[in-house]
Amino acid sequence: MREPNTAGGPAVTPEADRRDSGRVPLELLVRDAALGGSFEPRRGNLALGGVYFDGLHPPAGSRFELRFILPGHGGEIRAVAEVLGVTREDERFGTHLRFVEIPLDAELAIARFLQQA
Numbered sequence: 001m002r003e004p005n006t007a008g009g010p011a012v013t014p015e016a017d018r019r020d021s022g023r024v025p026l027e028l029l030v031r032d033a034a035l036g037g038s039f040e041p042r043r044g045n046l047a048l049g050g051v052y053f054d055g056l057h058p059p060a061g062s063r064f065e066l067r068f069i070l071p072g073h074g075g076e077i078r079a080v081a082e083v084l085g086v087t088r089e090d091e092r093f094g095t096h097l098r099f100v101e102i103p104l105d106a107e108l109a110i111a112r113f114l115q116q117a
Contacts, residue, residue, distance in 0.1 A: 023047045024117045028068045033080070034061025046070075048107075048114055050081055050098040058086050058093040066097070072116075073109040077102070 026046045029039035030053060044053030051066060066079045081097035088094070099107075 022114065022117065023052065024114060026051070026068055026070075028053055028066060030067075031065045032059055032061050033063040033065055034059075039065070039067060046110065046114075048111060050084070050096070052094060052096050054089070054092045054094045056092060058088075059083055059095050063100075064095075064097055070106075070109055070113055072113060073106070077106040077109070079103075079106065 023045040024047075026044060028042045028044045028051060030042050030044075031037065031039045042053040042055065044051050046068070051068075062083045064081050064083070066077075066081055068077055069075075070077055079099050080101035082100050084096045084098050086093055086095055
């Protein structure tokens with residue numbers, strides 16, 4: 001069962017969690033900008049405007065740096081995303097992110113990829 005985050009981030013309501021495009025599973029490398037350090041692999045999913053992943057801890061900050069390979073795209077996509085909300089499911093925390101800095105060609109590649117998925 002999903003519960004709103006009580007760790008300081010905004011909650012994601014079912015209305016706010018709706019999106020126009022579907023989500024596709026994807027391997028991500030994520031780094032919490034507030035903590036710095038190395039990128040950590042996360043299994044998540046990709047939508048037109050952002051990504052979702054879960055982990056054992058809620059995010060420390062409000063921004064993440066992301067890296068991922070999109071099938072059919074010529075290289076690694078790098079983006080910065082802000083936390084829209086955090087959900088809790090048992091011991092895990094789901095982090096919902098919205099892209100705030102992403103190259104236009106990467107956005108277009110994501111849109112094409114999602115249309116084909």
